[in-house]
Amino acid sequence: MAETTPSVPPRVFEHDSRKDWGRSVLLVEIPDKRTFLFEDGAERSFRPDYWHKMELVELQPNEAVRIDRLARRNQAPAPGSGRKSKAPPKKPDITFEQQVAYFMKLYPVGFEDEAYIKAERGEAGTKAGEKLKEAALERAEEQLSRKRVSKMVDGDLIDELHQLAYEFLVGTKSTVQKAEATRFKNMPAEARIGFAESLRELLYGDRSYPIRFDSFVAALDVEGGPTWPLATLLQALVYPTDHLFVKPTFMKKQALILDIDPKYDTTPNSTTYEQFMKAGQKTMELLQEAGQRPRDMWDVHTFICKTLSPKAIKEATGAE
Structure with a gap:
């Protein structure tokens, strides 16, 4: 079910000279102090003579709600909330x-x-490999x-870029499921910009990359919310040696x-992604030490998926 937007969306602020902190929401406002919670997870307080540095950001209501939720992701639970570890x-x-x-x-x-x-990389320019990695x-x-x-x-070709992204989702084998791609295709027109x-x-x-990743996830206005494959495919295709395509069950x-503690959350987020990247980079290092020659993080991803299915684990360990 799609998330509803409050009748009065939260106010979102940004420090005029510290864009690296990300956007923020106002937590506390008293006569001599305002405290903001930023996208990077930090709370920062300002005296009245610094309030002018916190500029109100004009956003669509849905976007403001998502920024508010993202900023509060790492907020500590209130005392007595009863949240169990x-x-x-x-x-x-x-x-x-x-x-x-x-x-x-x-x-x-x-x-x-x-x-x-033949099965995973393919050869660019051939019919057999047109949906494979190369x-x-x-x-x-x-x-x-x-x-x-x-x-x-900049040229206002927003729908064209949205369609291009959709074509990557459906045109790259064994990545994003068809239903996920369809939900992305049906993104509301007003959310595409x-x-x-x-x-x-x-x-x-x-x-900073964590802020950029969380902002991207926030902008994926799809029914049921974005999935890990949807949130990680495009960057992994553009930067195959630096970024990882994530199927969370395997990662x-x-x-x-x-x-490595994955700090897992079903909703894509930068904290979990950084842990997955640590695991991917460590896997790359260990494969190289074992005499293997993975080309990029796509080879690492495939190695993980091929060896960690229930069937693979059973066969690899001789478990009954």
Whole structure:
């Protein structure tokens, strides 16, 4: 069900010289102090002679509500709220060494195996590989370049950019489910400009990455809310060595195997994404130490998915 917007949306502020803090909501207002909660998760208080630095940001009501929720994500629970801490998630019954051994059983030559390349990477420019990784990366380099994205945003080609993003969602095999892509396609017309601007900021902005990621998620006005695959595909295609496409079921397992707390939330957020990136980077390092040659984070993603399905874990560990 789509989220409803309050009749009076929250006020959103931004410090005139500290854009890196992100936008904020007003928490406390008393005669000699105002306290704001920023997108970077920090609370900051200002005396009256600094209040003029906090500028009111004009936003659509839906966007203001999302910024308010994002800013409050890391807020500590109120005393006596009764929020219980969850039991730590169970580590999967497989070691990293068993993952590698199982992957080599599937692809004896590793990431250079002909069967792996044919099934996962493909060859750009061929019909058989048009929905696989190499073709998608080639398209992204051209069609989601800084110049082209900026031209579309500045030229008011918002619907065209939205359609282009949709084509990547449905045109990249084994990434975003069709139902997710359809919900994205049905994004309200009035929300698409926010999506377009936040996509440009995500890919090419100057603010800190966590703020850019959370702002992008906030702009994904889709029924039922954005999913991890929807929130992470485009950046992973533009920056395949620096960013990770996330299927959370698999990434949670990999993080736990490597003793990394995923700090998981079903709603995409920068805190969890940073933990997933730590797990992905560590997996890359360990694969290289094991003599493997992953090209980028897409190979890391595929390795994780191929070795951490229930069937794979059972076969890799000999469990009954």
